[in-house]
Amino acid sequence: MTQNRRLVAGFTASGAVLCLTLSADGHGAGQYIARGLEQSVPSRIESLREKLNAGFPQSGSGAGEEQIQNIVQFFNFSNCKPTSAKKC
Amino acid sequence: MRHLVGPIGLVVLQSTAFCNIDCRYCYLPNRSNRRQTMDLATVERAAQLIFASPHLKDELDVVWHAGEPLTAPPEYYSAAIEIIDEAKPDGLAIHYGFQTNGTLIDEAWIDLFERHSINIGVSLDGPRDLHDANRKYRNGQGSFDRAMAGVERLRARGYPFHVIGVLTAQSLHRARDLVEFYWQLGPTSIGLNVEEVEAQNRHSSLYDADAGAAFDRFVAELLSEAAAQDTPIEIRDFARTMSWVVAGKPEDNDLVVPLRIVNVAWNGDLSTFCPELLALTGADGRRFVFGNVRDCRALTDILEDERFVSAAGEIWRGVARCEEQCQYFRVCGGGAPVNKLSETGRLDTTETNFCRLTKKTWVDACLQLASTADSRFELTRSM
Numbered sequence: 001m002t003q004n005r006r007l008v009a010g011f012t013a014s015g016a017v018l019c020l021t022l023s024a025d026g027h028g029a030g031q032y033i034a035r036g037l038e039q040s041v042p043s044r045i046e047s048l049r050e051k052l053n054a055g056f057p058q059s060g061s062g063a064g065e066e067q068i069q070n071i072v073q074f075f076n077f078s079n080c081k082p083t084s085a086k087k088c
Numbered sequence: 089m090r091h092l093v094g095p096i097g098l099v100v101l102q103s104t105a106f107c108n109i110d111c112r113y114c115y116l117p118n119r120s121n122r123r124q125t126m127d128l129a130t131v132e133r134a135a136q137l138i139f140a141s142p143h144l145k146d147e148l149d150v151v152w153h154a155g156e157p158l159t160a161p162p163e164y165y166s167a168a169i170e171i172i173d174e175a176k177p178d179g180l181a182i183h184y185g186f187q188t189n190g191t192l193i194d195e196a197w198i199d200l201f202e203r204h205s206i207n208i209g210v211s212l213d214g215p216r217d218l219h220d221a222n223r224k225y226r227n228g229q230g231s232f233d234r235a236m237a238g239v240e241r242l243r244a245r246g247y248p249f250h251v252i253g254v255l256t257a258q259s260l261h262r263a264r265d266l267v268e269f270y271w272q273l274g275p276t277s278i279g280l281n282v283e284e285v286e287a288q289n290r291h292s293s294l295y296d297a298d299a300g301a302a303f304d305r306f307v308a309e310l311l312s313e314a315a316a317q318d319t320p321i322e323i324r325d326f327a328r329t330m331s332w333v334v335a336g337k338p339e340d341n342d343l344v345v346p347l348r349i350v351n352v353a354w355n356g357d358l359s360t361f362c363p364e365l366l367a368l369t370g371a372d373g374r375r376f377v378f379g380n381v382r383d384c385r386a387l388t389d390i391l392e393d394e395r396f397v398s399a400a401g402e403i404w405r406g407v408a409r410c411e412e413q414c415q416y417f418r419v420c421g422g423g424a425p426v427n428k429l430s431e432t433g434r435l436d437t438t439e440t441n442f443c444r445l446t447k448k449t450w451v452d453a454c455l456q457l458a459s460t461a462d463s464r465f466e467l468t469r470s471m
Contacts, residue, residue, distance in 0.1 A: 007315050007326060007457075018334060019320075020457060021464050041415040044455045045333055051458075052334060 092339060093391065094143030094347040099150045100363045101134070102126060102354045103164065107156040109189055109231045112222040113254060115287035116154060116367050120226075125160060126354040131168045133381040134352045135175040141387045143347050144180060149207075151185040154363060155354070158192040162200040169204055183207060187252070189223065191231050193238030198245050208249040209279075210239055214266045218259055239273060250277040250324075257293035260302045263309035271317050279324035280310075282445045286430045287368050295441040303445055307453045329450040332419045333458075341421025344407050346391060346400060356381040358390050361403065362426035371433045399425075402435035409438045420447045 007020045039047070105116065105124035118124055138144070150172065152165070169184060176182060185207035193210075201208055212235055213219040220230025242249050251270060253259075259266065270278045282303075283292040294303060314323055332340065342348035343362050351359040351366050357377040359366045365376035376399055378390035390396050407422030414420070420443070425435050427442035457463055 006320050007311065007323070018330060020330065041451065041455070042418055044459070045418060048333060048455065048458050 092345045093388075094141075094345070095145040096138065096141060096143050096148060096347050096350055097145070097342060098349045099134075099138060099148065100154060100349065100351045101131070101150060101152050101168075102154040102352065102366070103152045103157050103160050103168070104155040105354050106159050107189070108159050108191065108225070109156070109223060110226045111254075112224070113256070113283045113289045113292070115284070115289050115364055117288050118367075119155060122159075124155075124354045126352070126356075128164075128167055128171060130352070130354075130356045130381060132171045132175065133356065135172045137381055137384055137387045138350060139175050139177055139180070141347070143387075144177070146179055147181045147183065149183045149185060151187060151207075153187040154351075154366065156189055156192070157186050158188050158197060162196050165200060166203075185209065187211065188238075189231060189235055190238035191234035193241050195241065195245075198241060198247055201247055202245075208242065208247070210235065210242075210249050210251050210275075211253070212236075212239070212251045212270075212273075213253045213256075214259060214262065215269050218256075218262065218266075221258060222254070222256065243274065248276050250279065251275045252279040252281055252324075254281045254283055255294065255303075255306075256283045257296065257299055257302070260294075260299070260306040263306050264313050267310060267313040267317065271319065271321060275321065277322040277324050277327075282442065284427060284430070284442055286364055286426060292441070294445060300444060300449075304449050304452070307449050308456075311453060311457065325446070325450050326454065329419070329447075329454050330458075333451060333454050336419050336421075338411070338417060338421035341407075341423075343424050343426075344403055344422045346396075347387070350387070352381065353377070358384065358387075360390065360396075361399075362424055364426045365429075368426060368429060370429060399435060405436040406434075406438065409436065413438050416443075416448055416451055419451050423447070 103126050104122075105118040106122045107114070107116065107119040110119065138148075157165075172182065184204055186201075187209040188211070190210040190212065200206065211223070213221075213223055216230070216232045219232040219235070223231045223235070225231060239249070251273065253266070253270070283289075283294050285292045285295060293299065310323070311326065314321070314326075339345070346360050349360060349363060351363045353359070353366050357366065358379045358381060359376050360378065361376075369375055374395070376395070378393040378396040378399075384390065391400075403422075403425045406425070406428055410420070410422040411417045423438070423440060423443050427440045428437045429435050431437075431440045431442065
């Protein structure tokens with residue numbers, strides 16, 4: 001049986017919350033990460049951004065063009081507002 | 089990237105260098121010294137310099153860290169916050185934060201947190217055996233029970249907190265245990281740091297040759313376990329990486345842009361880039377202190393200090409090399425200078441073990457998740 005679950009992924013400057021839904025059964029512990037498969041990392045990133053842009057035309061200039069909220073990468077305190085996880 | 093300065097997003101204030109526990113992997117050299125505490129005159133001078141800076145934006149995080157901040161009394165922070173709030177310009181929203189080991193949290197502390205809406209991060213490495221393996225008192229006793237007592241006080245009062253855990257080789261076969269442990273605490277977010285070679289800590293169990301593949305498997309298993317939970321809780325590293333993959337630019341790397349992070353040591357010494365740089369002495373004996381609050385007329389004075397000019401030039405050469413050599417540059421922006429220095433003795437180098445564990449593995453995991461047929465994205469507007 002496949003269960004769809006969400007992983008809360010991130011926030012952009014406009015306040016958008018990005019979620020990733022995946023099958024909990026689809027990623028077993030044995031499936032460790034293989035680097036540099038068929039595509040380079042930059043092209044895989046570009047493909048993902050294109051996929052998002054195609055999926056979310058309502059986001060103005062496109063999800064790929066969103067600016068990351070200027071959170072401080074070191075502690076991410078700004079990412080820890082009590083209600084953040086509930087928005088997704 | 090070398091033309092960028094600020095904006096200031098985070099100020100780390102070292103109210104005390106002292107810590108009441110003595111973690112095996114800690115990088116701080118003077119954590120046994122109770123006398124190294126920041127007086128309120130230093131707080132005031134630091135606030136004046138920062139608030140007079142042209143590099144402020146409309147929000148600022150002020151975090152007490154680099155020592156156990158709760159070894160100073162709540163009254164100290166009440167006074168410090170009053171000083172900072174009085175000095176701050178109109179329109180600037182300050183978010184205060186403590187990164188604490190949790191062992192000293194009591195009702196009086198939570199009263200203070202509530203009064204000032206202070207963000208609380210508690211350092212918890214997981215279930216008792218994982219936590220107590222490294223986070224010990226000086227008498228060798230583990231700190232788990234007292235840390236959990238602090239967390240339970242927060243939970244009893246309904247006060248939100250996030251957790252940060254340090255992963256070691258012991259953690260890598262315990263993804264399910266970690267998810268179960270952290271989820272039952274109900275934090276707002278979970279951050280997973282790695283045991284780093286840094287300053288006083290000369291060895292990391294994660295830097296051993298066979299740990300890389302185990303770490304990759306750990307991240308995959310962790311995300312799988314997290315996705316299977318009924319309640320979504322943010323995993324900081326996943327959120328950070330996915331944000332960067334989806335919308336990031338190299339310029340988002342706060343660790344290589346001057347004044348994005350301003351670090352103030354207990355004695356008023358000033359630094360920027362990585363907060364840990366304040367505690368480091370290079371192999372050639374050089375320090376990364378670029379001024380002192382008592383001597384600077386403006387915060388930007390530190391940008392003209394010859395020690396800054398030398399360090400920044402070296403950092404930016406390293407960033408340029410990362411851009412030339414690394415496929416992950418677009419979603420990393422040139423790594424962490426303190427880890428380059430700690431692992432290689434230089435700031436102008438490229439890949440580190442820290443990169444491999446905290447950047448590459450997470451980027452690979454996110455890309456792999458995003459590319460599977462049964463994954464889909466939802467972009468929700470929350471404003």
